[in-house]
Amino acid sequence: MSKAGMLYIERDTLFHRLDGAVKLLMLLAWTVIVFLFQDIRVFIVLFLLGIGLLKSAQLPWTRIRLLVWVIIVFNIFNSIFTILVSPAYGSEVNGTTTVLIDLGYEVLTLETVFYILTLSMKYMSLMPISVLFVYTTHPTRFAGSVNRLGVPYKIAYAFNIAFRYIPDLKKDFLSISNAMQARGVGLARGEGTIVQRLKHYAAIAIPLVQSSLARIDTVANAMDLRGFGKHAKRTWYSSSPWGRVDVIVVIVCAVVLAVSITVRVKGFGTFWYPF
Amino acid sequence: MNKMAESILSFNQFSFQYSSLAEPTLHDICLDIYPGEKILIAGPSGSGKSTLAHCINGLIPFAHKGKISGDYTLKGRCPAEQSIFEISRSVGTIMQDQDSQFIGLTVDEDVAFAFENDCVAPEEMKPRVAEALSMVDMLEHLNQSPHELSGGQKQRVSLAGVMSMDVDILLFDEPLANLDPASGKHAMKLIEDIHRDSGKTVIIIEHRIEDVLEQPVDRIVVMSEGRIVAVGTPDEILSSNVMQENGLREPLYISALKYAGCELTPTVQPSSLEILSSNEQVRRALGEWVEVIDNSSMKSESAPLLELQDVRFAYGEGKEVIKGVSLKIGAGERVALLGNNGAGKTTLSQLLTGMVKPTSGDILLNGESIRQWSIRRRGEQIGYVMQNPNHMITQTMIRDEVGLALRIQGVPQAEITAKVEEVLRICGLYSYRDWPVSALSYGQKKRVTIASILVTEPKLIIVDEPTAGQDFKHYTKFMSFLSRLAEQGVSLLFITHDMHLALEYTERAAVLCNGEIIASGSTASVLTNTEIMNRANLKETSLSMLSRSTEVATPEALVRHFIQYEKLKKQVSEHE
Structure with a gap:
């Protein structure tokens, strides 16, 4: 996280300039397309396209690697779990059975392995675009642009406020836990059993919630005093109207989505098994 | 001042009672404020000065409900019959909490907040935001986030935010709270400059009177127990004894x-x-x-309880923040660690409690190195009291809160009970022993936090900004209580930028500046050293x-x- 506690990474690329709402629409279209198909070839194409876009956004690897690893690890666990629970599911889907290993309670089939590979690729094809969305979208500009899409501004602004005060919450948490530790409340590894430590962490919640409530009260007053909620609409300082690129991206997304749906309706894109 | 002029704000036999309270908080307020005046409203905690401020800016009755009686007008109209938004066009409020009132993610966004709510077009906002920021000398910080700014800078951004709305009255609710002396001085100067240049009416709510009066003020209103007890020019008020009589520090x-x-x-x-x-x-x-009276001799130097030897610290590979600090604290000694925000005071206290470990140098307790001691082991010897008691209290009942450290150590219940009761007696909280913490006042909660540290019988207690959030009367009580502890042999280290506190309650002072101790010695000699005070960006006392x-x-x-x-x-x- 940056100093301000935002995930946003400042750069000047096509993706950074794109309107937040346009990026959200793009993410939605991408997701819909991914879930329409069950064909690894489609996913590989989308994955490579995504990686290309991610490269173009010039995000430093050190800043995005945590999220990327979380997605990959989640994916691996998901795959292992699926194999263990239903090692013959792929055969059910494909209608053929090629036994690889006999697990005792069930047989693991080649179809399943390929099915899992397809599934993993499906999630991986969503990864680059999600990372892009998270790291290139400025919270305020995003709030402004979803408001323009028709989301009420009070809801859109909540997003902004959350980003503003998360670092403060983090600071409070640190200072409270420091003072607790000085009083002998063990929080670190090796300072009591897991249950004890969890209990101690729960104890921090009390002052933390209390200070947060006090803060909410102050923030609400500050917003009232400066006219938040005065009118049915509000303008946004750091958002600009859609440019030509924004419109083009939206059109491209719509076209690709329409084509995908047509292709899928025609029957292409069910589970593809090459062997 | 032309008394014939129409008042901009007027209270006539005005009273207010919060819906949740049985008694009115404000009684029979009669006050006229004229356009262009600069008014200081002073009073101890609970005097009703903040309530009065809320009546002026419309939070009462719009955010906090209650019963109003009597008359009051803002520019000739009754505020209660308008909306909070209409009132905010006339009254701009700069709140006490510099951090929480900063709503935007960046400086310019925060200033623009009111414009946005007013549906001003984005292209029209930009020049107006820039203009407001240059008024408070913050234009170069345009794109910074609040976390990169000091308290004083955040306050200036808030001021720009209300200035941009072109209000008639600027209302400052305890502008000096949370500011170090240099920033406080700067803030008062800026308020005066704006007052002079814009001719706006300025109302300052404060109990740190000396600091406010460094700049000219037209009238002082003294409040106590919900009533106005005196109104007059600073000369009139200072000549009288109305301040001490009402728990204020003249x-x-x-x-x-x-x-x-x-x-x-x-x-x-x-x-x-x-x-x-x-x-x-x-x-x-x-x-x-x-x-x-001749000056009696200084207390003879006691053997050091705690000693820092050339302690250095840096976060990771970063720049050194503590640059070779050496300091001794004797048993039963009261020492002030003075320094501006950012001087390294917090880091130094973290080094003492063991939250961070020195990169070089040593820390000795009774001659024994505690460098390798765990946080918990140090905690039994060195207690740390945070600024805000609400940040420390985790239990619902006072008894449980005070006994927490002993329970964790696995001390038998009977022993805990005895110990807790003894400590509660010392802290004057014995009669509250079976009360929930939430029923206590702020000052009492602060005592609870001290009590919860005293149970482990620490040799040294570090108190972070003991005066924060307390008025003169309460803080005098709290400090004399701590001084009695020192007489019983507990050493006290006060981390503060409050010169008065250091002067009155400590024997020795050390001045921290950019991670170095630039002076240490008897408090009276350190605090009167102009050169040191200037270098550390601290403020000379009026004495x-x-x-x-x-x-x-x-x-x-x-x-x-x-x-x-x-x-x-x-x-x-x-x-x-």
Whole structure:
């Protein structure tokens, strides 16, 4: 996280300039397309396209690697779990059975392995675009642009406020836990059993919630005093109207989505098994 | 001032009672404020000054409900019949909490907040935001996030935010709270400049009167127990005793002159230290007073309990933030660690409690190195009291909160009960032992946090900013309580930027500046060293200014004399 506690990474690329709402629409279209198909070839194409876009956004690897690893690890666990629970599911889907290993309670089939590979690729094809969305979208500009899409501004602004005060919450948490530790409340590894430590962490919640409530009260007053909620609409300082690129991206997304749906309706894109 | 002018804000037999309370908080307020005036509203905690401020800016009755009786008008109209938004067009409020009121993710966004709510077009906002920021000298910080700014800078951004709305009245709710002396001085100067240049009406709610009065003020309103007890020019108010009578701290130089038996009247203009100092009568009285008692010798130096030896610290590979600090604290000694925000005070206290480990150097407790001690082991010897008691209290019942550390250590229940009760007696909280913490006042909660640390019988207690959030009366009580602990042999280290506190309650002071101790010694001599004070960006007390301008004694002598006189006075009053 940056100093301000935002995930946003400042750069000047096509993706950074794109309107937040346009990026959200793009993410939605991408997701819909991914879930329409069950064909690894489609996913590989989308994955490579995504990686290309991610490269173009010039995000430093050190800043995005945590999220990327979380997605990959989640994916691996998901795959292992699926194999263990239903090692013959792929055969059910494909209608053929090629036994690889006999697990005792069930047989693991080649179809399943390929099915899992397809599934993993499906999630991986969503990864680059999600990372892009998270790291290139400025919270305020995003709030402004979803408001323009028709989301009420009070809801859109909540997003902004959350980003503003998360670092403060983090600071409070640190200072409270420091003072607790000085009083002998063990929080670190090796300072009591897991249950004890969890209990101690729960104890921090009390002052933390209390200070947060006090803060909410102050923030609400500050917003009232400066006219938040005065009118049915509000303008946004750091958002600009859609440019030509924004419109083009939206059109491209719509076209690709329409084509995908047509292709899928025609029957292409069910589970593809090459062997 | 033209009294014939139409008042901009007027209260007439005004009372207010919160819906949740049985008694009114404000009684019979009669006050007229005229356009262009600069008013200080002073009063101790619970005097109703914040409630009055909320009545002015519309939070009452729109955010906090209650019963209003009597009349009040803002620019001729009753605010309660308008909306909070209409009121905010006339009254701009700068709140006490500099951080929470900063709503935007960046400086410019925060200033633009009111424009956005007013549906101003984005292209029209930009120049107006820039204009407002240049007024408070913050234009170069346009794109910074609040976390990169100091408290004083955040306050200036908030000021820009309300200035941009072109309000008639600027209302400052405790603008000096949370600011270090240098930033506070800067803030008062900026408020005065804006007042002079814009001609706006300025209302300042504060209890740190001396700091506010460094800049001219037209009238002071003194509040106590929900009533206005005095209204007058600074000269009139300072000449009277209305401040001490109502639990407020008058400027130190005024106290000194009163002790010296000077007859203060509005004609000698006590609000101006310079004019006062040139008054022959005043100089003579002060000179005679200083000579009356000679300075008794300093307390002999006790063996050091805690010793820091050339301690250095840096976060990771970053720049050194503590650059070779050496410091000794004796048993039962009260020491002030002074320094501006960012001087490294917090890091130094973390080094003592073991939250962070020094990159080099050593920390000794009773001659034994505690470098390798765990946080918990240190905690039994070195207690740490946070600024805000609400950040420390985790249990619902007072008894449980105080006994927490012992319970964790696995001490038998009977022993815990005995110990907790003993500590509660010391802290004057015994009668509350079975109460929930939530029923206590802020000052009492602060005592609970001290009690919860005392149970493990620490040798040293570090108290972070003990005066924060407390008015003069409460903080005097709290500090005398801590001093009694010191008499019983507990060492106290106060981390503070409050010069008055250091002066009155510590024997020794060390000044931290950019991670280095630039001075340490007896508090009276350190605090009167102008060069050190300037270097550390701290503020000279008005006592040393008084001695310099009257030239009747060295600043150190006057300060020592003053402290001794107050101590004697306190003892006398305690005997009575």
